[in-house]
Amino acid sequence: MTGAVAATRPGGGEGCTEPAVRHDPGQRAVFCGLTGIVWLHRKIQDAFFLVVGSRTCAHLIQSAAGVMIFAEPRFATAIIEERDLAGLADMNEELDRVVTRLLERRPDIKLLFLVGSCPSEVIKLDLKRASERLATRFAPGVRVLNYSGSGIETTFTQGEDACLASLVPTLADDPAGAPPSLLVVGALADVVEDQLARLFDQMGLRRFGFLPARRSEAMPAVGPGTRFLLAQPYLGDTARALEARGAVHLPAPFPLGAEGTTLWLKAAADAFAVPSANFEAATVLGRQRAERAIARYRDRLAGRRVMFFPDSQLEVPLARFLAREIGMQPVEVATPYLHRRHLAAELDLLPDGTVLSEAPDVDRQLDRCREARPDLTVCGLGLANPLEAEGLSTKWSIELLFTPLQGYDQAADLVDLFARPLVRRAALKV
Numbered sequence: 001m002t003g004a005v006a007a008t009r010p011g012g013g014e015g016c017t018e019p020a021v022r023h024d025p026g027q028r029a030v031f032c033g034l035t036g037i038v039w040l041h042r043k044i045q046d047a048f049f050l051v052v053g054s055r056t057c058a059h060l061i062q063s064a065a066g067v068m069i070f071a072e073p074r075f076a077t078a079i080i081e082e083r084d085l086a087g088l089a090d091m092n093e094e095l096d097r098v099v100t101r102l103l104e105r106r107p108d109i110k111l112l113f114l115v116g117s118c119p120s121e122v123i124k125l126d127l128k129r130a131s132e133r134l135a136t137r138f139a140p141g142v143r144v145l146n147y148s149g150s151g152i153e154t155t156f157t158q159g160e161d162a163c164l165a166s167l168v169p170t171l172a173d174d175p176a177g178a179p180p181s182l183l184v185v186g187a188l189a190d191v192v193e194d195q196l197a198r199l200f201d202q203m204g205l206r207r208f209g210f211l212p213a214r215r216s217e218a219m220p221a222v223g224p225g226t227r228f229l230l231a232q233p234y235l236g237d238t239a240r241a242l243e244a245r246g247a248v249h250l251p252a253p254f255p256l257g258a259e260g261t262t263l264w265l266k267a268a269a270d271a272f273a274v275p276s277a278n279f280e281a282a283t284v285l286g287r288q289r290a291e292r293a294i295a296r297y298r299d300r301l302a303g304r305r306v307m308f309f310p311d312s313q314l315e316v317p318l319a320r321f322l323a324r325e326i327g328m329q330p331v332e333v334a335t336p337y338l339h340r341r342h343l344a345a346e347l348d349l350l351p352d353g354t355v356l357s358e359a360p361d362v363d364r365q366l367d368r369c370r371e372a373r374p375d376l377t378v379c380g381l382g383l384a385n386p387l388e389a390e391g392l393s394t395k396w397s398i399e400l401l402f403t404p405l406q407g408y409d410q411a412a413d414l415v416d417l418f419a420r421p422l423v424r425r426a427a428l429k430v
């Protein structure tokens with residue numbers, strides 16, 4: 001598919017300072033949503049992810065997550081064999097057998113996700129019905145849900161969105177008349193979650209929770225009194241599902257860097273009428289620590305040009321962070337999908353003239369990259385090696401999901417991820 005380049009304004013044209021968005025659709029090169037299992041299985045400690053897919057799917061998950069030798073794995077693939085595809089076996093019966101064997105062997109599993117893939121979608125295996133059937137059979141000990149991690153028309157972070165959206169209908173109702181509560185939405189490393197919880201405590205918030213929780217029985221309640229902050233920009237379906245339960249989204253930039261984290265926390269503080277003195281007291285030390293950590297990199301990175309290929313959907317918040325806090329120059333910020341409402345606060349902070357593209361054609365963007373020769377290119381694994389071979393420094397965008405980056409105390413790690421490829425290339429030149 002090809003398309004002409006046209007510039008439109010995000011948000012339907014309100015606001016005169018919003019950056020133009022390049023629409024240049026075509027081929028893309030991204031991982032599929034199964035990748036999210038890599039960080040989700042570490043987060044929800046009594047969950048299991050059973051991919052219903054092909055050997056390719058099994059290989060992807062195994063190589064992305066690494067082999068766990070000493071621990072019982074919390075993910076596996078039920079392989080769809082040729083005889084299944086040929087209709088020679090009843091796939092539902094086989095799936096039930098696999099799940100029964102798994103749950104008998106692993107009583108620690110309390111939440112089972114059946115994860116759809118391209119093959120299961122192509123043959124139209126109804127995993128929703130399968131999960132309902134298995135949920136009835138294994139209730140109340142095990143909850144069974146399903147979502148799709150297929151790579152058809154999705155990007156790799158959308159697996160997390162689909163997983164969390166499948167959890168929302170199972171969340172308990174927040175009791176009527178309960179005081180408003182804050183919900184942080186998005187899988188965060190435990191260390192980040194603990195830091196944020198301490199900050200909320202210090203701000204004086206008493207009712208707050210995280211989705212997903214670390215254990216299935218600890219998932220937060222939701223209702224019209226819930227005010228939620230997204231920790232990640234790619235959680236559109238989850239946000240919609242929460243809004244359908246009456247929860248209210250708090251617009252904010254994302255908690256990347258000192259500024260992003262402060263504005264994100266401030267959105268919660270304002271929603272819960274936290275006095276400014278309490279907010280300042282809770283955040284000042286963390287903010288100063290983050291600012292000092294970031295400043296140490298500024299000399300090396302300021303003025304360097306960075307280009308983003310569309311991959312993680314974190315591109316806009318990262319470009320904002322690199323431009324405003326480090327002084328880097330975004331040459332082009334491409335993202336697979338520009339969620340205008342959830343990114344509105346980020347778009348407002350981007351430097352004037354930033355070139356944004358939504359789901360651009362990969363070959364044409366590669367041409368632009370070769371012409372611009374940015375100092376750093378943030379892209380998927382498949383593009384990184386060829387670009388490195390052409391003398392360009394790259395950063396794998398998937399690393400941004402495997403590393404805890406949100407909040408004040410991760411700011412140094414965040415900026416270090418972008419500094420490392422440049423330091424490495426400088427060392428190679430010596």
Ligand code: SF4
Pocket residue numbers: 032033034053054056057058060116117118119149150151152
């Ligand atoms: S879900 Fe699709 S894209 Fe992902 S590994 Fe399986 S076949 Fe490949």
